[in-house]
Amino acid sequence: MGFLDPVESAKVPAFAHEHLIAKRIRNRTHSQFWQSIDPPPGVKYHEKPISLVGGMPNHGFFPVTKLDVHLASRPFAFDSGSIATVPGQTTNESELDLQTALQYANSEGQPQLLNVAKSFVKRVVKPALDDWDVSMTLGGADGIGKCFNTLLNPGDSVLFEEFTFNPILNGCREYGGTPVPIKLSKVLADGTLGRMDYADELEDMLSNWSKRYPKLGKPKALYTIPNGHNPLGVALSLDQKKRIYALAEKYDFFIIEDEPYAYLNFSPASEKANYELTNDEFIASLHPSYTTLDKSGRVARVETFSKIFAPGSRLGYVTAHPQFIRYIMTCNDILTRAPSGLSQAVVNNTIVRLGGLEGWIHWITLVRNEYLRRKNAMIKAFQETDAFKKGYISPIDPSCGMFISLKINLPEERKTETISLMEKYFVKCRVEGVISVLGGNMAVDKEYSKERANFVRIAICYPEDASVLVEAANRFGRAAVDLFEEL
Template identity: 50%
Template sequence: MTDNESPLLALVSQRARGRVPHDFWHDVPKVANPHPKPIQLIGGLPNYQFFPIKGADVQLRDAPFYNTTADTFRSVDVSSDSARIDIKAALQYSEVGGLEPLLEQIRGFVKRVVRPKLQSWEVQCTLGGADGIAKTFDVLVDPGDTVLFEEFTFVPVLGSLVERGGIAVPVRLSAVTEFDYGNELETLLENWTTLKPGLPKPKALYTIPNGHNPLGLAQTIEHKKRVIALAEKHNFAIIEDEPYSYLNFDKYGDPATSYSLSNDEFIASLNPSYTTLDTSGRVVRVETFSKIFAPGMRLGFVVADKALMPFYSGSAAVLTRSPNGYSQMFLNNTILQLGGVEGWIHWITKVRNEYLQRKNVYVGALLSSPAYTKGYLSPIDPSCGMFVSVVINVDKHPRFSGANVHELMELFYVKAVEAGVLVVLGRNMSVDKQLSEPRSNFVRTAISFVDTHDVLREAVNRLSEAAVRLFEDE
């Protein structure tokens, strides 16, 4: 590896490295004097006038949960504005990495907001966050390779790893109320052959560092620096999954909380990305538009050293082809209509404000609940995201033995359903249920889907009722 070469190039999977394009338009004779205006009869691209849609009108909200229309715009079949995506481009076959106008918007956003330290970064569109993660596993993971995970995580991504023959290895957290596992990670890596005999050293660490799912917490900058140093020492990639980082919160009751942040103030409030610390190209950042635009758009992007982009293109060519062009058109042209990158940041701030209000209403209600007053439950005040996890203090239960956390949490789940509230058991978000059982005495609750703050307050009433019944109905 040369001094300027990304260390991840040596970690690229044999699958991705061995791919060769299969097409029918490159293996042709070289022509010395080609016609300056050839007629294109190669590709089976339908002329755009075969498309039944000639234009699309969009009405924009002024803010989340406001029914007033802030603005309207029309996407036309052929546009003279190169920054806009028109129907002609949106509904046509296109490059697997995304349409260039949207890629330019994303580059501008990453430069303004994420601010990677590496100079040679590039972006590529994906079909959402899950697709970005799956392609990253495809690019990096060979059968038998190991990938580190926080012991509690967004477990559906494990399917993408298993599909590629990878092996998940959980890293124990020091506590679910803290998001620090530096000591545990270092101990695991330094004693790998003893603790994980027969397994190869890890290819990557998958992390949700800012707005962890399910815990909602963010890693400190000191923790991230320590993880980066361990990645350099032990030569593994860091896959930074960032669906929630822009839904950034102050702590409940913080007198400095503001709902009128400028763009600069909002950016300064964000928890820093691992890419701000990465000087060698070891970090892959995976983003999605699902939380700040809409999940049905199925759009996201990856940020990584540009040397990796051909492998992502190869993965897309085999697995998915191009992201949905109509979605790219709506997203790109909406950002333009909002005023470009700065207008888009302002919209994200509005989304963050609504989530922050919801979080404070919900956490405040939990802290005022009978179950909290009696010591039966404790909310984890999240740093970012759509979730508030609630610790059920089963160690105070009269039947607690130290070995029956799972039994008591299942009993709480039953009582919660009977009380009329649906939650996610923490155990079901663990990589290894047996390893994590002693720390799985919590439930994940989502504050994103309900219509009003009053519904969140009623949900707390029902959670509190379930907890009181768990402890007092014996």
């Protein structure tokens, strides 16, 4: 599927938010060098012409004839429980073969993997729109960048949670967007169970926008990591999402929902963990998506295979209104073309070998279980440290994701020194032998957020097992004791 072909566009349901689409997108035209000419009256074309149009090499030129992918039965079980095959050719409609995967392809992705993604979204995410669509991307960052490309004109304002995965700010600025931070005052002020509540702060911002930001136009979009926030690890409640979506409707901005961590969903460390969830129980435990509230088409949900399959696959997808997806596909056509055919074949055929959709959901549950074990082990280890018992630190028990935020409870009278004191804590952690990310380094505006930057982000994903995280918690604790003894 190429650019906005008039015949194809006529099949797309009406989109109520064309005014939010960037001018560059609406001005794009489709250029092609091949054509089809209708036969003149009385002329009949050959029924089986020899087509020499496409510059596609015959599959006989491909040096690979078959791939065997040895699969683990569960995370950290390097036992090659079964083999997923990518054959040279196949008659199995759910599989991708090398003849197809190694060839040029449509920019929205191979039909087999698109069907997997659509089935997954229907089964797990459950969008409220009567009609929605999916386009494959080259991972989450690529999907977000294409959303920015689709929405932003130079000078447009974009709302961000004040702490965020701030490399994504570069994608916003690339298309002329101006990031504006939303204060997260409640997240770090509510003990060890963080709250991702900011609807009040956002409503106050929007109702006073022209006074606070006289040089900026009203926001075009909100970029949010609502479930398993990076860096904070917390999730927005459904009530908060409803309020924020209502604000989007009232103040007319688009929502870009970045969801790399939503399926790594946790129960609190204080509760007995359930590692035997059925697929239905797992799905019911997940935090609802903004797409479950969206009936007007102002939400794009960006997903990735990086956290539940592998980052090197460079695969993800965007779910949104069909017309928005067609705009995303124009970005694909111009910027990247189709995602890697080999990656799509390996991921798709692995899912087929795991048992299709239900087997894939089960695998994701197993991945979630391992992260839950790690998270609980580290939270409990923090709670055993002298630093925790003395009130120097508060680990925020994450709702989902790969990160634990450790709050350093600096004295109120030293709040103005937060950045320098946190840098001092970072040095003491290095002396103890543990490294993390300073919260201030993940701020949209470090000066704006400096007094709320009294935390570090701890990644629980790379160590080989939970014992490493337990030792790390002890080191973080000793560094905190050392810091407070000098205050």
